Amino acid sequence: MKSICRTHEHLSRRALLKGALRTAGGAALMNWGGLFHSDAMANEVKKSNKRCILIWLNGGCSQFETFDMKVGRPTGGVFREISTNVPGTRVCELMPRISQRMDKLTVIRSMRTSQIDHPGGIYLMHTGWSRTADTRFPEIGAIVAKYCGDAESDLPNFVKISSVGDAGSGILGPQYQPFKLNRDGALPPFSISPLSAEHEARRHGLRDFVERQYAARHRADPVRMHREAYDRARRLNNVRHVFKLDAEWEKYRDKYGDSKIGRRMMIAARLVEAGVAFVEVGQSGYDTHADNFEGHKSLVPPMEHAWAALLDDLDERGLLDDTLVVWMGEIGRTPKINNRSGRDHYVRSWTTALAGGGVKGGLVYGASDKDGIDVKEDRVTEGDFFATIYTALGIDPETENYSGVRPIPLAQFGHKVVRDILA
Amino acid sequence: MNIKAPIHQWQLSFEGEWPTSVAFLGDERRLAAGNRSGQIYVWELPENPPQPQAAGGKNSKNDRPPDFPPVRRLDGHTNGITHLRTTPDGRTLVSSSLDHTVRVWDVDAPATGEAEVVLDGKQRENQARRTSGRKRDEILNAPGTRVETVAATHVLEGHGGWVYGLDISADGKRLISGDDQCLSIVWDLASLEPVSSWHGYDRVWVRSVALAPDGKTAFTCEYAGRRSSFDVPAAQARLWNADDGTLKMDLLKIWTPDVNDRNRTDSYQYWQKWRKLLKRGLVCAAFSPDGTMLAVGQGGETDTGKVHLVDVDSGKILRTVSGHRYGVCDVKFSADGKYLLSSGRDTTVRICRVSDGEQVAVLGASRGGQFKDWVHAIAISPDQNTVAAADIAGMVHVWQWESSG
Numbered sequence A: 001m002k003s004i005c006r007t008h009e010h011l012s013r014r015a016l017l018k019g020a021l022r023t024a025g026g027a028a029l030m031n032w033g034g035l036f037h038s039d040a041m042a043n044e045v046k047k048s049n050k051r052c053i054l055i056w057l058n059g060g061c062s063q064f065e066t067f068d069m070k071v072g073r074p075t076g077g078v079f080r081e082i083s084t085n086v087p088g089t090r091v092c093e094l095m096p097r098i099s100q101r102m103d104k105l106t107v108i109r110s111m112r113t114s115q116i117d118h119p120g121g122i123y124l125m126h127t128g129w130s131r132t133a134d135t136r137f138p139e140i141g142a143i144v145a146k147y148c149g150d151a152e153s154d155l156p157n158f159v160k161i162s163s164v165g166d167a168g169s170g171i172l173g174p175q176y177q178p179f180k181l182n183r184d185g186a187l188p189p190f191s192i193s194p195l196s197a198e199h200e201a202r203r204h205g206l207r208d209f210v211e212r213q214y215a216a217r218h219r220a221d222p223v224r225m226h227r228e229a230y231d232r233a234r235r236l237n238n239v240r241h242v243f244k245l246d247a248e249w250e251k252y253r254d255k256y257g258d259s260k261i262g263r264r265m266m267i268a269a270r271l272v273e274a275g276v277a278f279v280e281v282g283q284s285g286y287d288t289h290a291d292n293f294e295g296h297k298s299l300v301p302p303m304e305h306a307w308a309a310l311l312d313d314l315d316e317r318g319l320l321d322d323t324l325v326v327w328m329g330e331i332g333r334t335p336k337i338n339n340r341s342g343r344d345h346y347v348r349s350w351t352t353a354l355a356g357g358g359v360k361g362g363l364v365y366g367a368s369d370k371d372g373i374d375v376k377e378d379r380v381t382e383g384d385f386f387a388t389i390y391t392a393l394g395i396d397p398e399t400e401n402y403s404g405v406r407p408i409p410l411a412q413f414g415h416k417v418v419r420d421i422l423a
Numbered sequence B: 001m002n003i004k005a006p007i008h009q010w011q012l013s014f015e016g017e018w019p020t021s022v023a024f025l026g027d028e029r030r031l032a033a034g035n036r037s038g039q040i041y042v043w044e045l046p047e048n049p050p051q052p053q054a055a056g057g058k059n060s061k062n063d064r065p066p067d068f069p070p071v072r073r074l075d076g077h078t079n080g081i082t083h084l085r086t087t088p089d090g091r092t093l094v095s096s097s098l099d100h101t102v103r104v105w106d107v108d109a110p111a112t113g114e115a116e117v118v119l120d121g122k123q124r125e126n127q128a129r130r131t132s133g134r135k136r137d138e139i140l141n142a143p144g145t146r147v148e149t150v151a152a153t154h155v156l157e158g159h160g161g162w163v164y165g166l167d168i169s170a171d172g173k174r175l176i177s178g179d180d181q182c183l184s185i186v187w188d189l190a191s192l193e194p195v196s197s198w199h200g201y202d203r204v205w206v207r208s209v210a211l212a213p214d215g216k217t218a219f220t221c222e223y224a225g226r227r228s229s230f231d232v233p234a235a236q237a238r239l240w241n242a243d244d245g246t247l248k249m250d251l252l253k254i255w256t257p258d259v260n261d262r263n264r265t266d267s268y269q270y271w272q273k274w275r276k277l278l279k280r281g282l283v284c285a286a287f288s289p290d291g292t293m294l295a296v297g298q299g300g301e302t303d304t305g306k307v308h309l310v311d312v313d314s315g316k317i318l319r320t321v322s323g324h325r326y327g328v329c330d331v332k333f334s335a336d337g338k339y340l341l342s343s344g345r346d347t348t349v350r351i352c353r354v355s356d357g358e359q360v361a362v363l364g365a366s367r368g369g370q371f372k373d374w375v376h377a378i379a380i381s382p383d384q385n386t387v388a389a390a391d392i393a394g395m396v397h398v399w400q401w402e403s404s405g
Helices: A013-024 A032-047 A118-127 A140-148 A197-217 A221-243 A246-256 A260-274 A292-316 A382-392 B121-129 B133-140 B251-255 B268-278
Strands: A051-058 A081-083 A090-092 A105-111 A158-161 A179-181 A278-284 A323-328 A350-356 A363-365 A375-377 A400-403 A406-409 B006-013 B019-024 B030-035 B040-044 B072-075 B081-086 B092-097 B102-106 B113-117 B145-151 B154-156 B163-168 B174-179 B183-188 B193-199 B205-211 B217-223 B235-241 B246-250 B282-287 B293-298 B304-311 B317-325 B328-333 B339-344 B349-353 B359-363 B375-380 B386-391 B395-401
Touching: A032 A140, A051 A140, A051 A260, A051 A292, A105 A375, A118 A140, A140 A158, A140 A278, A140 A382, A158 A260, A197 A221, A221 A260, A246 A260, A246 A292, A260 A278, A260 A292, A292 A323, A292 A350, A323 A382, A350 A382, B006 B359, B019 B081, B019 B386, B019 B395, B030 B081, B030 B386, B030 B395, B081 B163, B081 B375, B092 B163, B121 B133, B174 B205, B183 B205, B183 B217, B217 B282, B217 B293, B235 B251, B235 B268, B246 B251, B251 B268, B282 B328, B293 B328, B293 B339, B304 B328, B304 B339, B317 B328, B317 B339, B317 B349, B339 B375
Parallel strands: A051 A278, A051 A323, A105 A363, A158 A179, A158 A278, B019 B375, B072 B145, B163 B205, B205 B282, B328 B375
Antiparallel strands: A081 A090, A105 A350, A323 A350, A400 A406, B006 B395, B019 B030, B030 B040, B040 B072, B081 B092, B092 B102, B102 B154, B113 B145, B163 B174, B174 B183, B183 B193, B205 B217, B217 B235, B235 B246, B282 B293, B293 B304, B304 B317, B328 B339, B339 B349, B349 B359, B375 B386, B386 B395
């Protein structure tokens, strides 16, 4: 399918008129280049063939039980540190495999974000923006799909496996909406037609005829979106084999660990290899207000096993240099351990990690204080974090898309790109 | 056990990390308690406790039972204590820990050193908050208690993970320990050599263990916290032959007869079935003194944690008793087998009659609010007149029945 630039994506008619009028009136040329910059930049970025996998730890994984331990402090908890393959860097004993791949990771121990509860946090850490009433900010997946994805591909460019977030493609338009696989990574039932190929073709012919007639008289966006959605679903038939991964799972089950998150990560690797620009893989259960230690003890080992395998697998297939692997949830967890043996929500100082394409390995960026209560150095906000991710993927975080006439940059106003962690 | 009105005789300060375990050492005046940072202290209580200290002015309901300092600290563990058990003669204490070890202690061993400890740091801080200047410093920096330090006589190192489960058979001959690698080991207590061992599924933890009085039958509950694998059920409740580690009875199969064996995987349907019985794992277990019955407590944060009484011969649940709001932490039978004591996340110790399941007494009271502390462990003195409880709020409570006081 050809890439068709829609006006609402890049350039609204009102914005164009406004720009033209102001120019005619002798005012400064208002972001004229920016009106077209988005599409030109997308074409440029696509050449670099960058991909992204987001490992989403739903509920908010504890920094104290992973990458920012405070052993011996009142906030430390019951786990112990282990050394890693990066001298001087230690991580939680729950992550023996990742500890030996720290040379591939950049850990940010100084996250400070603004949304402390789940809905706000999920929106924030999927879009880089706090939810507002008047702007539908797109998720990172939609942005990567737009700027790094192949619009000609029959594969969806933004895939979610058992993950969360409802922001979707927002102002970028429906062609960048996430395609959600089943929890086991299989195609969802709605994507499988119960009809024979012949019946399917006849039905498509009839629907296409009716829609063309209708579209000729109604030039509204919903009509176009409806047709595009059908078209995408039909094109998926051409690549159905890409999602048939049972045999592959049997082959790689031990490598990724015999777990649900292991299977999801293996599927993410295969989809990226097949050309999907962005895959989000979710693991739920981290909201450990009670029994935090047992919760992390059950969740982290299968996750870190799979994560380590994912990094190895991408590396072995020559994909890691072009694939950015992002590890994060929506929030961190409190230093204080409550009387339910739990940790509550915390965003004043927490941890995320990046690996692969565009970032350095073996780096710990920023630091929290001795009890993990506050950021001690090199604070990274959500704006900084997303701007850095986009930069690592070759996307200019200042790139603007339009919400009506309002230009919206990809990353929040006032952000700074954390250059120290970029390769 | 002669259940009469309980007297809250002692409230021993054990602040810092959570007290998680408690055991009597031969008689009702000598007890040990361990906490989540790996410390174990021993108290030797005087025969006649002083009158309660008035804590709330005129309101006698707020009178606090007297405190008493410990005399010994058992040094060696480097992470949380999960259980303390004593041999029937009260001379050997065994502790299990998150530091992957089981340690054996001679409670009368000569001291190896001395230390000054502060176990009332929180009380000091509260008191200091109401004062200022020099007085405040005096309170905070007041000398602590001097205790003897003692080292373990043996360290059992067969485990590679958190040792979650520990029990000693009533005949004092065998010990069982279970860890988060799903390994269970039965030890001979005289030689401290393994008698048998068995291994469950990967990433499933041995959450509780119990040994029958003769040490021949073992119970384990295995639990995985979260469902993680497609093929492995996240929970098991099984009886084992402790002599050779062979499976004796799969209790979950008996409790869910309508489930086909091939469906006993990590399916949602099976999870719904076993979850009703096990909640978030059976975190505590005890055999009755005659070995015919097994009590298992539903743990984790759940609406109401109950205790199942299981017939050991048939594996069937005879009745379900007690009921701790938010989950059970520990269970013990009285020596005559007539009563079952359980502690839970509602800060109470509940005593139920085994014959009909009726609750006959409650020690402690709920502290209000949805979530307020746990009574993590209980112990019954050899003479059955005293009950001790480890309270995560930083206390060890000691109650005595009125008639025996």
